[in-house]
Amino acid sequence: MTERLPDVQASRPDVSVGLSQVGVTGVDKRVRISHEGEPVVLMAEFEAFVDLPRWRKGADMSRNLQVIDEIIDDCVGQDVHRVEEVCGAAAERLLGEHEYTTRAEVSMEAGFVTEDVTPASDLKTQNTATLHASATATEDGTSESIGATVTGMTVCPCSQGMSETRARETLRDLGVETHTIDEFLAEVPQPGHSQRGHATLIVESGGDPAVDLLEIIDVARDAMSARIYNLAKRPDEDVMTYESHADAKFVEDCVRSMAEGVVERFERLSDDAIVRMEQVNDESIHQHDAHAERRVQMGRLRDELGDTAHLDD
Numbered sequence: 001m002t003e004r005l006p007d008v009q010a011s012r013p014d015v016s017v018g019l020s021q022v023g024v025t026g027v028d029k030r031v032r033i034s035h036e037g038e039p040v041v042l043m044a045e046f047e048a049f050v051d052l053p054r055w056r057k058g059a060d061m062s063r064n065l066q067v068i069d070e071i072i073d074d075c076v077g078q079d080v081h082r083v084e085e086v087c088g089a090a091a092e093r094l095l096g097e098h099e100y101t102t103r104a105e106v107s108m109e110a111g112f113v114t115e116d117v118t119p120a121s122d123l124k125t126q127n128t129a130t131l132h133a134s135a136t137a138t139e140d141g142t143s144e145s146i147g148a149t150v151t152g153m154t155v156c157p158c159s160q161g162m163s164e165t166r167a168r169e170t171l172r173d174l175g176v177e178t179h180t181i182d183e184f185l186a187e188v189p190q191p192g193h194s195q196r197g198h199a200t201l202i203v204e205s206g207g208d209p210a211v212d213l214l215e216i217i218d219v220a221r222d223a224m225s226a227r228i229y230n231l232a233k234r235p236d237e238d239v240m241t242y243e244s245h246a247d248a249k250f251v252e253d254c255v256r257s258m259a260e261g262v263v264e265r266f267e268r269l270s271d272d273a274i275v276r277m278e279q280v281n282d283e284s285i286h287q288h289d290a291h292a293e294r295r296v297q298m299g300r301l302r303d304e305l306g307d308t309a310h311l312d313d
């Protein structure tokens with residue numbers, strides 16, 4: 001009879017300190033979901049963690065991988081409409097498989113392709129977003145999150161303001177009347193240095209977030225100065241350039257625009273849901289990047305946007 005192999009992970013550690021996260025990262029898996037009635041195949045990268053008590057040497061890593069495989073196999077056999085459900089099911093099963101843990105977390109990232117149409121030439125094209133999904137399971141329940149990172153274009157209002165001042169002075173020196181200058185500058189936005197912007201919007205709530213991934217992508221894309229497109233003919237480039245300079249935004253403005261979009265579009269989202277909004281701009285005339293972020297409960301965000309009487313508080 002084969003001697004039973006020792007369970008080293010279950011032994012006591014040399015240093016009795018608990019750990020908040022122990023698990024696996026960089027787990028590549030193919031996931032199939034149903035989105036708007038169409039099958040979608042994602043090449044996803046998973047992370048899976050559990051907490052570890054101070055009296056146990058190690059976690060059972062292989063269980064994490066086995067659970068992810070089992071959940072993905074289940075997805076193949078049934079219609080799964082939300083990727084956060086995949087993470088939630090995996091986190092709950094991890095919690096049950098690891099009898100010594102009180103918390104299990106599963107997250108995934110994947111490229112997600114959406115269909116689009118160019119703004120002037122009306123040609124079909126595609127855009128790629130990075131999908132973020134995660135779930136945390138405890139004995140009190142499971143919370144899930146869904147979100148995306150998208151790319152767009154921003155224009156700096158400060159440099160645009162300097163360009164407008166130069167244009168105004170030049171036109172005045174050429175003898176153009178003031179009212180004509182005002183009308184011209186109102187119709188023709190002046191140049192400002194532009195950036196490629198990266199907007200991230202993630203919504204977390206107990207159970208399934210009451211939001212749709214495509215709506216998240218739309219809100220994030222619309223928060224920047226202009227959308228960009230993988231395919232762009234010259235008329236499309238003209239539209240993007242004009243629209244971005246007509247709506248110049250600081251990195252802070254993009255996050256605030258995202259906040260407005262969240263409140264307008266996600267009416268069904270509960271007040272205790274948590275929203276994370278982040279904007280990163282790849283600066284074109286600096287060697288650094290610009291960053292702004294807000295993490296807030298939905299109820300607080302609704303209150304802030306509805307309260308204009310105490311802006312100096």
